[in-house]
Amino acid sequence: MHDPEIILRFLAAPTDAGQSGSVSAGRVLEWIDKAGYAAAARWSGGYTVTAYVGNVRFSRPVEVGDLVEARARVILTGRSSMHVTVQVSSGPPSTGGVEPATQCLMIFVAVDGEGRPTPVPTLEPRTMEERLLSAWAERRTDLRAQVQAVMERQTYSDAGTAPREVLRFLAAPTDVNWGGKVHGGIVMRWIDEAAHVLVTRWTRNCRNVAIFTGGVRFYQPLHIGDVVEVEARLLHTGPHSVHVGVHVRSGDPATGELELTTFCRTVFVVLDEQRRAAAVPRWEPASDEDRALDEHAMELVAIRERFGE
Structure with a gap:
């Protein structure tokens, strides 16, 4: 019998901290991907790749030392394919008790040595809990399809005047995963970092944190040595939130040609000195594309609300 569940336990280190003092969302996303990979690899009995990460909601911070x-x-x-739920919980090691901090649904695909999809053992739900979880994952297929369709048809061009930030660097050997490519969790950390830079420059406050990341679709692998471009663009502002679209592109540095690797949407809030949500400067769309992006962000919110997310 394949065991469908795995639990990783460790201490949050000082090097995991972000600008807010708590563990950065990017680091938590790395942990989510590693735990999900471990479960998927054990179930499939081989190498798997991250295909999708959805509905990552950060309900409370993870503190250094937890x-x-x-x-x-x-x-x-x-x-x-394998649909995997991941829940990250944390708490003081002195008590041993942990409370949920975030959870999400991931999809992994088992591949062979040439990167081609390969069959996985079928999961047969045996308990009421397992049947309910399986049915929940199947219902989310429609939500995922709607979100993906909305995100893929949206245009992002130089006609937009929305604030944006672009990070460019080489994928380093330290970013490698067990298959010789860049770890999906590393890519999600880059997404969080680029969005953080954008939100910091817009709000002039570095104490900002992600509260939601969703629609993370991995289109193709990213290789060690590739040029990586992570572009974060402001889509919408609320009274206390900043909605950001992030594209990750990569390619051979010899040619300079970049292709889309990953795309997602993330939402940040800014914190005051008491770590409460602070007011955010309002962004006013100035061009047709700006207005389209603003409406796009609100459409994604509406889709999730219709599904009770």
Whole structure:
């Protein structure tokens, strides 16, 4: 029998901290991907790749020094795909108790040595809990399809005047995963870092944190030595929130040609000195594309609300 669940436990280190003093969302996303990969790899019995990460909601911060528990569980399987829920909880190691900090649904695909999808064992729900989780994952297929369609048809061009930030660098050997490519969790950390830079420059406040990341679709692998371009663009501002779209592109530095690797949307809030949500400067769309992006962000919110997310 394949075990569908795995639990990783460790301490949050000082090097995991972000600008707010708590563990950065990017680091938590790395942990989520590692735990999800461990569960998917054990279930499939081989190498797997991250295909999608959705609905990552950060309900409370993870503090430096906390005992962290990342619980990953395979809840639905396709021919070569595995739907995995991941919950990250944390708490003081002196008590041993942990409370949920974030959770999400991930999709992994099992691949062979040539990167081609390969079959995985079928998960047969046996308990009421397992049947409910499997049915929940199947219902989310419609939500994921709607979100992906909305995100893929949106235009991002130089006609937009919205604030943006672009980070460019080389994918380093230290970013490698077990398959010789860049770890999906590393890519999600870059997404968080680029969005953080954008939000900091817009609000002039570095105490900002992600509260939501969703629609993370991995289109193709990113290789060690590639030129990486992470572009964050402001989409919408609320009274206390900043909605950001992030594109990750990569390619051979010899040619300079970059292709889309990953795309997602993330939402940040700014904190005051008491770590409460602070007011955010309002962004006013100035061009047709600006207005389209603003409406696009609100459409994504409306889709999730219709599904009760």
